[in-house]
Amino acid sequence: MNDKKQYECYQPIETQRKNLLSNNESIEVEDFGAGSTVIKTKKRKINAIAGSSLKPKKYAQLLFRIAKFYQPKHIIELGTSLGITASYLSSACPNGKLSSFEGSKAIANIAKKNLKTTGCNNSEVYIGEFSKTLPEYLKTNNTVDFAFIDGNHKKEPTINYFNWILEHSNDYTIMVFDDIYWSKEMEEAWESIKKHESVTLSIDLFFIGLIFLRKEFKVKQHFIIRY
Numbered sequence: 001m002n003d004k005k006q007y008e009c010y011q012p013i014e015t016q017r018k019n020l021l022s023n024n025e026s027i028e029v030e031d032f033g034a035g036s037t038v039i040k041t042k043k044r045k046i047n048a049i050a051g052s053s054l055k056p057k058k059y060a061q062l063l064f065r066i067a068k069f070y071q072p073k074h075i076i077e078l079g080t081s082l083g084i085t086a087s088y089l090s091s092a093c094p095n096g097k098l099s100s101f102e103g104s105k106a107i108a109n110i111a112k113k114n115l116k117t118t119g120c121n122n123s124e125v126y127i128g129e130f131s132k133t134l135p136e137y138l139k140t141n142n143t144v145d146f147a148f149i150d151g152n153h154k155k156e157p158t159i160n161y162f163n164w165i166l167e168h169s170n171d172y173t174i175m176v177f178d179d180i181y182w183s184k185e186m187e188e189a190w191e192s193i194k195k196h197e198s199v200t201l202s203i204d205l206f207f208i209g210l211i212f213l214r215k216e217f218k219v220k221q222h223f224i225i226r227y
Ligand SMILES: C[S@@+](CC[C@H](N)C(=O)[O-])C[C@H]1O[C@@H](n2cnc3c(N)ncnc32)[C@H](O)[C@@H]1O
Pocket: 030, 031, 032, 033, 034, 035, 053, 054, 055, 060, 077, 078, 079, 080, 081, 082, 083, 084, 085, 086, 101, 102, 103, 104, 107, 128, 129, 130, 131, 150, 151, 152, 153
């Protein structure tokens, strides 16, 4: 967790983030889910989206290191936004494939460009509402090894995403939930996911929660770690 090494991909991805943060252009976006409390209008500036939606460097790079360590082959991200965490996940696993999902077409198109710029050719962005695009994807892609759930911070949809992914999981699947204390609904979703009988290990880092399903962990364990 505390690996301070500056991996090669960090700098180009953070340059992309800087470019987005200084991009004053406006785009028309569909407002999805409960995750955008900051701005609710349809026309949004790219720099405002970058400032409010992207996972900060500290956590995006932690996700990079987790993915780099475990080398999942089939990675999904719910909530691509402008593609910054997507670039980290895709760079971490050159032999894997990142499938990232985003509801807003204009945002997804910027993410696609960013993924191209950061050389993430092992990635694909699916556009549409998660409840439609995720089940469709899962119909033809049987396994999920790593999932980052970072969009639509409501209780019921979050639990649904967990259950849908669980059906396509294996012993080594890792799921990461963003903003587990963002709202009462998210706290309840996290509680319910943690308690699920398939979850053998959960790690609460406050801004994100990790769950593991490995059956070899005979006793269910929960850790809270200050990060
Ligand atoms: C917090 S941002 C994702 C940030 C990104 N993972 C990162 O760290 O770079 C959440 C994104 O999920 C999308 N989103 C939220 N709810 C959605 C839904 N129900 N269906 C499709 N997209 C949704 C939003 O449009 C937004 O771009």
